[in-house]
Amino acid sequence: MKFIKLLLYFIVFQSCVQNISKQDFKEYPKTKTSSETDDYFGTIIKDEFRHLENLQDTTVLNWFKAQDDHAEKFLSKLENQERIATQIRSYYSKDNSIYSKVKYADNGFVFFLKANNKNSIQKLFYRTSSYSNDIELLDPTAFQKQLNREYNINYIQPSWNGNHVLVSLSYDGISGSSLIIIDVLNKKLLPEVITHAEPDSYLGVSWLPNSSGFLYLYIPVLDPNDENYMLNSSTVLHKLGDDPNKRRIVFSSTSSSQITNEDLPIARILSKNDNYLIGYKASVENYWSAYYAKISDLDKESIDWKLLYSLDEKIYADYGYFLGDEFKFISGKEADNRTISSFNLKSKGPKQTNILVHEKKDEVITSLYVANNNLYYTTSKFGVEAFLYEYKGNHEEKIKLPYITGTIELNSSSNESENLYVNMDGWTKDFTRFIYNNGLFSLDPLSNHQTYSEFNDFQVKEIQVESFDGVQVPMSLIYRKDMKLDGLNPTFIYSYGAYGESMTPFFSPIFLNWVQNGGVFVVPHIRGGGEKGDSWHEQGMKSKKSNSWKDIIACTEYLIQNKFTSKEKTVLYSSSAGAVATGMAMVERPDLFKVFIADVPMLNPLRSEERTNNASNYLEYGTVKDSTECMALIKMDPYVNLKPNVDYPASLIISSFNDARIDPWIPGKFAAKLQAYSTSKAPVFLDIIYDAGHEGGDTMEERIKEYSRIFAFAFWQTNHTLKI
Template identity: 70%
Template sequence: MENLKKKIFRCSILIMTISCVNNSNLKIPKTPKVPVQDNYFGRLITDDYRHLENLKDSSTINWFRAQDDYSEKYLEKLSNQRILVEQMKSYYVDEAATIYGVKYADNGFVFFLKKEKKTIYDKLFYKATPGSEAIELFDPSTFHSELNHEYTINYFQPSWDGDFILVSLSYDGIKESNLIIINVLKKTVLPEIITNAEPDSYLGISWLPDSSGFLYLYIPVLDPEDEKYMLNSSTVLHKLGSNSNKRNIIFSSSMVSSLSKKDLPIAKILSKNDRYIIGYKASVENYWLAYYAKLSDLKTGKINWQLFYDLDEKIYADYGVFLNDEFVFISGKNADNRTISSFDLNLKQPFKANILVPEKKDEVLTSLIVSNNKLYYTSSRFGVEAFLYKYKDGQETQIELPIYSGEISLYSPSNENETLQVGVDGWTNDYTRYFLKDQTFILDPLSNQKKYPEFEGLQEIEVLVASHDDEEIPLSIIHKKGINYNGSNPTLLYPYGAYGELMTPFFSPIFLTWVKNGGVLAVPHIRGGGEKGDSWHEQGMKSKKHNSWKDLIACTEYLIENKFTSKDKTVLYSSSAGGVAIGMAIVERPDLYNVFIADAPMLNPLRSEERTNNASNHLEYGTVKDSAECMALIKMDPYVNLKPNVNYPASLIISGYNDSRIDPWIPGKFVAKLQDHSTSDAPILLDVNYDAGHEGGDTIDELIEEYSKIFAFAFWHTNHNLN
């Protein structure tokens, strides 16, 4: 009787904002258990839903459709979603707030994307000078209009001189992009169309110094269902006006013995006056191996690739630049927070690193760039406060920022260009671009200057929380000023904790909609990320991955103990690799969370290597081929560790059916098992987006639709009345 009274009270208290969701007519779509048993070094694991991994099987396809229909019928009753949609859309109606992706060329031209009123996609524009009239350059709706696809621009890059611009187009989250080249002054599209590329994911393209062509990564097979998916990729030189199907390969596994057919050989020209090309063996890890060749080799057609540096040098991904006779880079060698170091290219190999800027205490070096032949670089303290520095003639100078910044981005058209674009971002201050000239910041005329009175009066709190082993975990908390610390606030915890990525502050009207409506946004900077240096990453991967979800649990307990929220008000949300930490958090402490929301999540890492070409993800999670790493994979796998007869939280699992990074069967299997094991009355939904890939929707309207659904679901199940 007591439970019945609680249910009646719950529905009546919310009747003004949302009708009670009636599940009596909704039946969970079932799929049979077909047990498959695997022996992992003597550890037997039974997988009841292995058959769902076959996405070509008609019964699997029908089950996904039925699950999505079931979810849609439930979610359509959440009337608060439409309120949230209207709130979010109101932030994007101002034209000045929709300019982004700003890039300058050496001739002063500035290129950018802009969403105009009554359109769902962004168009490409340019200005001859920042203050001149904007000229429309390309409308993606005109591309292959006969196919009725909603193409969007996912990447663009002007040539050094600004005469041409490459544009990458895709639709429905499908991995492959189409590349076109536009003659800027003539506003005409060149006849060649390049396929089998994805520059938005793989370091973009590199224009030749004379703008006569460019380098791009060619991927022969981009169908995730094909056994040759992502194999035998290579960097190709495309000359303007040439046949795009006759590919001039300049960097591949056939040219360099240490590269395999599974590797990503990405060659780049870093600036227009460089004498060398650099070729990376790219991976998901922070530190890469690289080769180099003379740029003049491109003219002869005989590329003489030589080893530039090995993994032992711990040179940070693609954060390296050629500066006069030096190659300057960020290095993690013997430095947890990294150094700025260099090679003298006049000396013989093997090059010996010279430290220019020593490791900083509590600041992780995060990026560097050359502008006006000066070196600029950024650092981050605990992932929440960013700093900017200049290095010239052996001297380091910290540059005072015009406003407090949680994250800094740097851009310059070339090493020699005087234009250094500095973007600053924060939890509650909008991303703002400046020009830095002679130590003076000048606001970029194209920088968004929209005011958001809706988000005035927000409070940011940064604390350190003791985890299970007393390690201090940075926790960012954003909420409205004046809230009551009485446990009544719905709180969205948004962690990641993987691949050494930093969860730095970002201004998002969409996420701040949660805060505006009385919610608390909490970002735990858990281990597995890079907020406290390389060791922070290492302490949250493979056999130490348990630290990630235990850090998250500790942060949740802190929020509850300090009355920011309560167990009935906690919402756990993440995406992609963040799915491991949040999935294991509800497995280990289902009592601690009331709502679980996972977007394109990794929830079955034990089976990750069974995906077609798992690339280098085993470097992060571990491999089933190694006994110790395999046991760690079993321990970190949310799907494997789900227990029967447990009251699991209300769950919304979102999957993109075109997702090539987290195959749809990964969240699908988790939902099937969770629905079978959970004994609570809370819904467990699989929301399948058939027109999206790993990154979700392509347009702002699609993102608004997705996050309004997420927040409406969370507000409903935390019994929260919208303001």
């Protein structure tokens, strides 16, 4: 009898999904249209849904709520959503503890977050040595419990001596964290709680050499709706025990006439024995300008900042170190794949730069760290294979790795640390942490030891595809070994192509679930990223942005021509800035894609500068204030380029309502226009997550729910039957 009831329930439930009238999708919540127009250097652009930018208007807020309700009406009934979620949860239900954000102090203490499995709350622990017992320091659910908030730990940093650890906590994706300090041996919180900071986003905190306090970026206004959002930030010094509201400014727009109130002036202490502070004029781009001052100036009333290097010297972000009076760094000057160079701060006359490691063919230098006072650096070939080198005694040596890997991240507790921590990651190989010491690798006791037999029979294929202009575009494919090249495989195409960021291999059981269920997971390494050096980035930005989406189109056509998939099985996905390229690929070739999914997406870059604070994003997209760049913005804007009476693919547009980077009106406007313009019978849903920010949900369960919905929607629209 129980079986019959379950069978009846399944039949009824499935009929709810499969027998929905396709016309029902079109009963979208209505909103007005307007005749707003803008004149961009003689080019007139009509913006019918400009009113949706006003998130203070209750009618607009009601429309967003109605859109979400409409989406939920259908998405909640997706046939395979709970089945996929259960599958993903099973990957994380193993007995092994999961460690993350591992940080070492000079006294041998090691601090880390731990969860019994990746689906539970991560608590803060420490060990007095790598092999000692775990000692709990903080359960985030107990912090400010009276406020009824679900806090999570997003950043930790121990003091050099290991006596204290700073912890950053946030909730619901809302901008700004609460910083607390724990007295480690006594396991007690210090009384001060610091606000108006986001160390997880802005290079963390820097402890003073004597561990008596730290530097952090103070952001006075963190409300995205405030006109002063992210303006007038400064690096401040906090001494343990001081009133957190009495901030001593260390580095700000007053430190140099070249720093504006829109810039991010981030000062850091790079190692405990350094003589100098470094102050970055940080931006979204890969190359910054920087200043330096003596650390001893922190004891004086004023700090004497001097220019360390200018923007045109092309010194790579925050990968630079003081070794005595020498500054050693990654340089992109006249070197597309970068060099490692140095100069002396005390040399007389013009600055003399010495190249220590010359540019390598087909290998981009990606990071630089110091351990045991030697230099270690990583390179990446086409964004998919990583290498490790050591430089000491004016000699470089390639280090033999434990195995071939796609991604390497390096860490060390200080310049003097004997240990270099080498983190390795790959498409089908789990993130693994090694300790490199005296020429030998050993597995870090705090590395994850979980195995995933579910993914043993997966195939990884790295190829290059000829784009429209003859350029070779790297592309990664992950699929089951038993897959047939018959054009019937649903294919999830995940691309980014912005800010010079490389889509290097990452291990994600969530995305591998797509493969286990019979799909192909594909990452085209398109122009705009950094996979082939700085020129690869430059060829996919501003007036050359069209290369990015044309690379996606070329890669998709390759997949179809070679029978990996077909037009009825293609799913195009990206998030944030990656949606500029994927959005335009879909708009330019709607016939090529069955499904379009955009997660917290930038789909209206032409209006990006109308956000409360555009920060330095105009450096990537361009600005409407420049006629040439403005025309490029118009050309790359998916919202602007949507055309009426076109059969666009089924679309799922996801917005986080607490997103301070991509305002909800950006995906909202795109969804409204796509619903109005598309003549296909495919649905266009605007799915809103009201308690999340740009990074999505804080917990693993929230991420599982989001991606199980994404996959279920994609499998439904590609008419695919799950393999498991």
